[in-house]
Amino acid sequence: MSLLxxxxxxxSVGDAKRIKRVARRIADRRQEGHxxxxxxxxxxDTTDDLIELSKEIAEATPSAREMDMLLSTGxxxxxxxxxxxxxxxxxxxxxxxxxxxxxxxxxxxGKARIIDIQADRIMNALYQGRIVIIAGFQGVTENGEITTLGRGGSDTTAVALAAAIRADLCEIYxxxxxxxxxDPRIVKQARKLKEIxxxxxxxxxxxxxAVLHPRxxxxxxxxxxxxxxxxxFTNHEGTQVKEETDMEQGIVVRGIAFDKPIAHVSLLDMPTNPSRLAAVFNSLANDDIDVDLIVQGGIRNGKADLSFTVSLADLEKAKSVLYHIQADVGFKNLETHSDLVKVSIVGAGNVSSPGLAATMFHTIAETGVSIYTVSTSEIKISCVIEGRRLHEVIRSLHTVFGLDEHEYVFVTDVSNE
Structure with a gap:
């Protein structure tokens, strides 16, 4: 008998019919002996509906505590x-x-993190032969205050519980x-990965x-x-997420990912003093503005151009923060470019496969869009590009890196093209 x-x-539980279907699937697993x-x-959409209801009730922003009390009911x-x-x-x-x-x-x-799971009640119920149904997305503080875990909270709850009770398997349906x-909605030839x-x-x-939350x-x-x-909704075999994977022959890129609309921000002629850099990013962080793909270049006479990306939704707030501190940190001008997206190739084979970046840049160039910023790590290369032809870029990259279904060839040499 395994513990799942x-x-x-x-x-999956959007209405009564779907809840009954889920119950049937769970009962089947229980009858298999698990x-x-x-x-x-x-x-x-219960959570979204509750948020809208709170806005109708409270003219000002409701307290975070009461929002957790409300949202946990879903x-x-x-x-x-x-x-x-x-x-x-x-x-x-x-x-x-x-x-x-x-x-x-x-x-x-609103964004609490799990620090501990005292699973005695869960284990006692399992010992009694019960199926234990647990509300995701929520917990309680040491002082008995109800909290919610923020975006992706139910995924995180499931994985943390699996770790706490030493489950044999955690299935995310x-x-x-x-x-x-x-995204198979963009590329019809997208392949389901057996493992990653x-x-x-x-x-x-x-x-x-968006399949799994990073936390x-x-x-x-x-x-x-x-x-x-x-x-x-199906009985198809899923994708296993594990420590290491068996690389398919010829596959060095595992997938193509893309982010929401973002904006590119440049602070021109800014002093390179580290304290000035810290002041910029501390100010943005204090206003809950997430920053990505930070690049400093063009150093001259103790000054440089500092560039980074923010979500498009945060652009105006970021500009307001930056203009407010301009005199203190000393940049000369602020430039922004909006309606951009980040597209990335991901794969553990990147580190041992020269030519990936050249192939990516060449493929993007052929679509006629500009690249604003590049960022790399051992397993990914990201480019911030114009968003107007995103789908075309994704399809082209998917093909050139051999990810189309039943395709296993990747050629890095583009010198003769």
């Missing part, structure tokens, strides 16, 4: 209904909120049947792939949790 943790997202712990998100509805559906199938099940399940978090409302080489390494999946998640992947890697991404 299964996580079902909001789309012990089952199930983590569930709020139904469909998952409580889901676990109760799913437990009822299992009872109707003749299964013994018990629903638990995050705090009943012993999930202890930081006292950081979603509306896609695995991790693909890129933690590091590759972490890069894909950070770079825009969940980090937790799985740290605790060596065996992780599988599967569809809640």
């Amino acid at each position: 943790v299964m996580k079902y997202g909001g789309s 012990q089952c712990v199930v983590v569930v998100s709020a139904m469909g 998952e409580q509805v889901s676990v109760a209904l799913l437990s009822m559906a299992l009872h109707a199938l003749g299964e013994q099940a018990v629903s638990l909120t995050g705090w009943q399940a012993g999930i202890r978090t930081e006292a950081n409302h 979603t509306d896609v049947d695995g991790v693909y080489s890129t 390494s933690y590091d590759e999946m972490l890069e894909m998640a950070h770079l825009g792939a 969940a992947v980090e937790c799985a890697k740290q605790n060596k949790v065996k992780l599988v991404v599967r569809s809640s």
Whole structure:
């Protein structure tokens, strides 16, 4: 008998019919002889609906504590209904909120991190032969305050629980049947990956792939949790996320990822004094503005051009912060470019495969768009480009790196083209 943790997202339990389908799948796993712990998100758009309702009630921004009290109710509805559906199938099940399940978090409302799981109640219920249904996305502080975990919280809950109870497998059920080489809505020839390494999946998640949240992947890697991404609507084999993968012959790039619309910000003729750089990024961080792809270049007479990217939604706020500190940090001019996107190639084979960057740049150039910034690591190369032909760029990169379905050839030599 193996111990499974299964996580079902909001789309999987979006209505009564889907909840019954999920209950049937869980019952089937239980009847196969497995012990089952199930983590569930709020139904469909419940969380968004609750946020909108709060805006109708409170003219000012509601307190973070009360928002956590409100938003945590969505998952409580889901676990109760799913437990009822299992009872109707003749299964013994018990629903638990995050705090009943012993999930202890930081006292950081809206984006708390799990610090400990006291799993005695879960293990006792399993010992009694019950299926345990746990609300994702939530926990409780040492002082008994309800918290929510922020974006990707239910994925993180599932992986953390799997680590705490030493589950044999953690299955993440979603509306896609695995991790693909890129978004199959853009590239019809996208291939579902049989397996992907933690590091590759972490890069894909950070770079825009929405199948798994980076926090969940980090937790799985740290605790060596065996992780599988599967569809809640089919019985297809999913994608295994693991420590190392067996490289397919000829495949050095595992996938193509892309991020939301971003903006490129340049501070021209800024002093290179490290304290000035710290002042820029501290000020942005204090306003909760995430910064990516930082590049300093063109150093002359103790000054340089400092460039970085922010989300397009944060651009105006970032400009306001930067103009406010301009006199203190000493940059001469501020330039911005919007309507950009970040596209990346990801693969553990990057480190041992010369020519990848040249091939990527050549392929992007052929589509006629400009590259603003480049960033590299051992397993990824990212380019910030104009967003107007993103889909064409993704399709071209997917083909040239041999990722189209049934294609296994990658040629790095573009010198004669």
